[in-house]
Amino acid sequence: MKIRAVLGLLLTLSLISCSYYFGNPDIGLPFGPKDYGLMVAQPYPQEVLLAKKRLQNFLQRGKLRNQKTLQQTAFVAIEASQLSAGEIFAILRLLGTGQIRANTFYSTDPYNRAAVPVKFLLIFDWRSQRLAAPDGILVIDTPNRGTIGQFGGFRSVYGGTGWW
16 A cells, blocks of 8 residues: 555656646746857867957957947857757757757758757957856857847847858
8 A cells, every 4th residue: 555655656746747847948948038048068268269269350340330239238249169959969859849949940951950050159248358258158040140139148249250
């Protein structure tokens, strides 16, 4: 009798936890629905150096084009590297469940989740040209270069890889 009660309790707890997880789409997503960021990651020193070069290039060539946009926010999001979703299991799982912002993915080939490009962005304060946060942000979708978007809680101008 005690074994049935214990098994019944365990079954009930497992069903409650499953329904809580599947009924709550915000679990595992650190940012809000208007944020392009999916999760944070630590950059390698080489990625930081490359992103700083790209930031300088973006600021030199884009200052005249985007003077008004740069005045609206102190941050610029620069692409440091690019991965595929197959390299990041958590993103691959979220793509499969449809819980993340990935319009590019959903409009192209929803059956090849592992090949979806994931961009690794670093957020810089464009005035001091220093990192705004020690971690970078992984994103799939981005706004157009030179426009403002929300990346990991930072309202930033998206600089992409600079103006090459």
